[in-house]
Amino acid sequence: MTQWTVHGTRRIYESEWMSVDLDDVEIPDGERFEHHVLRLPYPSTAVVVVEKDDVLLMWRHRFTTDVWGWEIPAGRCEAGESAATAAVRETEEETGYRVRVEPLVTMNPLNGLSSHTTHMFVGTDAVKTGEPDPAEAARVEWVPLGDIPALIRKGLVPCGITLAALTTYLTLRTTGSGPPSGPRQEG
Structure with missing residues (x-):
């Protein structure tokens, strides 16, 4: 099985409703880049x-x-x-x-x-x-x-x-x- 690897996270915005992060990710072929991720604190x-x-x-x-x-x-x-x-x-x-x-x-x-x-x-x-x-x-x-x-x-x-x-x-x-x-x- 292949999956992405997260090497780190950098928060670029945060409020009580959400945060936006840049995750340092590596995809299965070895390419590495920053990926935007929206995170909400509650489901x-x-x-x-x-x-x-x-x-x-x-x-x-x-x-x-x-x-x-x-x-x-x-x-x-x-x-x-x-x-x-x-x-x-x-x-x-x-x-x-x-x-x-x-x-x-x-x-x-x-x-x-x-x-x-x-x-x-x-x-x-x-x-x-x-x-x-x-x-x-x-x-x-x-x-x-x-x-x-x-x-x-x-x-x-x-x-x-x-x-x-x-x-x-x-x-x-x-x-x-x-x-x-x-x-x-x-x-």
């Missing part, structure tokens, strides 16, 4: 909230891409908080619904550039506890799961984490398979 969570044949989605604008689209509730874990607890908290804060969560899949959304991990869950037994945070979404709606493929084809689900979570959920639901295991470690 994030995302939740596919389902009720019967509907999924809870938020219609929101992202200034970074200047795009509107449907997203699932998501956010970062706080210090000392489990991913499941963060998933429940983020869902309630963003949508006004409290849910029970079960693991769906864990992924590294930008594994060529970032060490960041996102834990995705399926949320069920949704109970309305309040109003959604207006800073998070223009509206929150229950959308039929059968409409998701058309929304994706129309480009109305531009968020990569939302795409990954919804397509994983729909694939596993359709095939009757259980949730996949976490990232595979070679060694």
Whole structure:
């Protein structure tokens, strides 16, 4: 097996939200160079909230891409908080619904550039506890799961984490398979 070797790291930016490093790496053929790496101090969570044949989605604008689209509730874990607890908290804060969560899949959304991990869950037994945070979404709606493929084809689900979570959920639901295991470690 071949893998890259990290000889050192030089931090070039740091905040409470992220750091950017230049890692001194060597690839299997012996070439050595600096590679940019984005590191986030805490993992994030995302939740596919389902009720019967509907999924809870938020219609929101992202200034970074200047795009509107449907997203699932998501956010970062706080210090000392489990991913499941963060998933429940983020869902309630963003949508006004409290849910029970079960693991769906864990992924590294930008594994060529970032060490960041996102834990995705399926949320069920949704109970309305309040109003959604207006800073998070223009509206929150229950959308039929059968409409998701058309929304994706129309480009109305531009968020990569939302795409990954919804397509994983729909694939596993359709095939009757259980949730996949976490990232595979070679060694």
